[in-house]
Amino acid sequence: MRLLLDTHAFLWFVINDSSLTTAAHALIADPTNEIFVSPASYWEVAIKVSVGKYPLNVPFEQFFTKGIEGNDFSILPVTIRHATVLASLPMHHKDPFNRMIISQALAEQIPVLSADQAFDPHRVTRLW
Numbered sequence: 001m002r003l004l005l006d007t008h009a010f011l012w013f014v015i016n017d018s019s020l021t022t023a024a025h026a027l028i029a030d031p032t033n034e035i036f037v038s039p040a041s042y043w044e045v046a047i048k049v050s051v052g053k054y055p056l057n058v059p060f061e062q063f064f065t066k067g068i069e070g071n072d073f074s075i076l077p078v079t080i081r082h083a084t085v086l087a088s089l090p091m092h093h094k095d096p097f098n099r100m101i102i103s104q105a106l107a108e109q110i111p112v113l114s115a116d117q118a119f120d121p122h123r124v125t126r127l128w
Contacts (some may be wrong), residue, residue, distance in 0.1 A: 002034045003127070004076060004105050005028060006114030007041040014067040024113055024128055028071075036076040036077060036110070037068055040100040080109050092121035 012020035013028050028035055042064050056063050056105035086103035093099055102122045105112045111125035119126045
């Protein structure tokens with residue numbers, strides 16, 4: 001199964017946070033699943049790190065490189081098709097990073113692993 005991680009799902013998996021449900025952890029850890037991370041996630045965290053809202057114990061680049069490559073995740077590049085979906089996406093969810101993740105999931109027809117119920121009005125398949 002192909003899965004796109006919401007930012008918090010990625011972070012919680014990488015730092016082994018207990019906020020990640022057992023089911024979500026199992027989906028991410030399953031070697032038969034192809035796990036994707038959106039550039040919107042590392043963009044969001046970079047902004048939060050730069051303004052002091054999300055401290056990291058290691059340099060940003062090291063954290064994301066190890067988190068993505070070390071877990072054999074793939075980056076899902078943002079394409080014009082994703083932005084096209086975003087341009088017509090209703091404003092059910094106002095967070096720009098989540099709106100891009102939602103758009104990518106819809107365009108690629110893949111589920112998002114997220115605890116955020118605000119994804120649901122967009123008819124994206126959300127697993128948690």
